[in-house]
Amino acid sequence: MRLTKPSAFQAVTDSFHRAADQLGLNDSTRELLSGTYREIRVQVPVRTADNSTRIVYGYRVQHNGARGPYKGGVRYHQDADLDEVRALASLMTWKTALVDVPFGGAKGGVQVDPATLPGAELERLTRRYLSQVSYVIGERRDIMAPDMNTSAQTMAWMMDEYGRKSGHTPAIVTGKPVELGGSHGRAAATGRGTVMILEQVAAHRGWDAAETTVAIQGYGNVGSWAARLAAAEGFRVVAVSDVRGGIYAPGGLDLDAVDTHVRESGSVVGTPGTDFIDNDELLTLDVTVLIPAALGEAIRSDNADQIRARLVLEAANHPVTPAADDILADRGIEVQPDILVNAGGVTVSYFEWTQNLQEFKWTEEQVNEQLRRHMVAAYTAVKERAAAAGNITPRQAAFQIGVERVASAAKLRGYL
Numbered sequence: 189m190r191l192t193k194p195s196a197f198q199a200v201t202d203s204f205h206r207a208a209d210q211l212g213l214n215d216s217t218r219e220l221l222s223g224t225y226r227e228i229r230v231q232v233p234v235r236t237a238d239n240s241t242r243i244v245y246g247y248r249v250q251h252n253g254a255r256g257p258y259k260g261g262v263r264y265h266q267d268a269d270l271d272e273v274r275a276l277a278s279l280m281t282w283k284t285a286l287v288d289v290p291f292g293g294a295k296g297g298v299q300v301d302p303a304t305l306p307g308a309e310l311e312r313l314t315r316r317y318l319s320q321v322s323y324v325i326g327e328r329r330d331i332m333a334p335d336m337n338t339s340a341q342t343m344a345w346m347m348d349e350y351g352r353k354s355g356h357t358p359a360i361v362t363g364k365p366v367e368l369g370g371s372h373g374r375a376a377a378t379g380r381g382t383v384m385i386l387e388q389v390a391a392h393r394g395w396d397a398a399e400t401t402v403a404i405q406g407y408g409n410v411g412s413w414a415a416r417l418a419a420a421e422g423f424r425v426v427a428v429s430d431v432r433g434g435i436y437a438p439g440g441l442d443l444d445a446v447d448t449h450v451r452e453s454g455s456v457v458g459t460p461g462t463d464f465i466d467n468d469e470l471l472t473l474d475v476t477v478l479i480p481a482a483l484g485e486a487i488r489s490d491n492a493d494q495i496r497a498r499l500v501l502e503a504a505n506h507p508v509t510p511a512a513d514d515i516l517a518d519r520g521i522e523v524q525p526d527i528l529v530n531a532g533g534v535t536v537s538y539f540e541w542t543q544n545l546q547e548f549k550w551t552e553e554q555v556n557e558q559l560r561r562h563m564v565a566a567y568t569a570v571k572e573r574a575a576a577a578g579n580i581t582p583r584q585a586a587f588q589i590g591v592e593r594v595a596s597a598a599k600l601r602g603y604l
């Protein structure tokens with residue numbers, strides 16, 4: 189029984205400790221892997237349109253680099269504090285290990301609501317943040333990428349700013365525009381990886397795609413690509429949402445109409461032919477599959493017993509708290525974990541990085557084929573580990589695999 193709400197970092201570390209118990213890790217290994225290697229907080233002064241200065245705070249947390257350079261996105265959000273960034277950085281360590289790309293784990297955050305930064309302020313903030321953290325990053329040290337409220341444009345500004353001091357260095361960030369050395373397929377990769385996992389589970393369970401209904405919270409980069417690609421594979425996407433609310437059409441959404449409405453109005457809400465639902469209602473719809481693809485901790489102990497989906501695919505990072513995870517497991521609802529489901533993004537980031545280092549471009553077909561190879565291998569490893577252990581969840585199996593690989597690399601390097 190948990191009496192106080194754990195912080196985000198404590199919550200994701202809970203999964204690490206469960207894996208560490210199951211693997212029988214010794215104390216020094218546990219201490220090394222549960223902590224972070226380096227955390228920096230920087231002041232980011234931003235000159236505003238009225239010629240005053242606004243100070244915001246940015247973070248970069250490098251969690252573990254045993255398997256390769258630190259790797260992870262940068263989030264702009266008013267709640268992106270050090271604890272949240274730490275939590276997200278640690279997830280990157282287990283994620284890169286699980287999908288077997290040669291990176292460690294890191295994450296960045298700037299604690300600001302980007303909607304409050306008009307015009308050129310967002311670019312000035314991005315350049316200043318990059319410059320403040322430039323002492324700890326590098327194309328073979330720590331490589332950034334987009335996350336919530338950051339985009340290919342943000343990465344273009346970061347690459348350009350880094351290049352002012354260090355010379356043209358495309359591999360310093362991934363998720364760049366294709367014209368600047370970004371990889372074909374990176375924009376869609378996290379949503380595509382999510383749908384690859386959906387296909388695997390559906391095949392395993394014998395679900396017919398047309399009968400499989402899907403609700404998605406969040407219609408940004410990840411959620412919108414997951415929706416479009418799931419629909420393209422024949423799944424029935426019945427509900428999507430964004431920060432302003434959600435839309436529902438039991439027969440299936442017309443996603444072209446949704447995209448047109450988003451382009452014109454900035455929100456999914458009000459798409460013709462749909463009913464309004466709020467985000468709480470979306471989470472508790474009677475659907476086959478629920479895909480949280482927005483913020484962390486969307487599913488908590490206060491709403492976990494109302495979830496009616498048979499499968500939760502964690503496209504967002506840490507969308508299910510540990511207490512909610514236990515409730516869902518007790519209720520027989522399968523949860524496929526973030527470090528597997530949303531790993532398509534960092535996998536294609538790895539392909540982008542290698543393309544940049546080799547100064548060579550892959551086709552989109554090559555990218556998607558290699559992405560499928562990594563995603564299916566990771567899914568299969570998780571399924572087999574869970575089956576062999578008998579009584580562990582996919583999350584526990586995924587963490588066991590990730591933690592085992594990082595512990596092994598740390599030992600081989602002589603850290604332990």
Ligand SMILES: NC(=O)C1=CN([C@@H]2O[C@H](COP(=O)(O)OP(=O)(O)OC[C@H]3O[C@@H](n4cnc5c(N)ncnc54)[C@H](O)[C@@H]3O)[C@@H](O)[C@H]2O)C=CC1
Nearest residue numbers: 335336337378406407408409410430431482504505530533
């Ligand atoms: N972009 C990427 O490649 C990856 C992203 N992720 C995770 O996926 C999630 C979504 O990221 P992106 O799609 O990149 O962000 P995004 O900024 O492109 O889109 C976020 C979406 O969530 C909605 N949203 C924000 N606050 C909300 C709230 N309180 N309730 C409901 N909806 C809300 C926004 O309106 C928007 O539709 C995050 O948890 C992120 O960490 C994970 C792996 C890679």
Ligand SMILES: O=C(O)CCC(=O)C(=O)O
Nearest residue numbers: 260261333335533534537
């Ligand atoms: O593409 C990347 O390097 C990192 C993506 C990310 O931040 C994540 O997987 O949470």
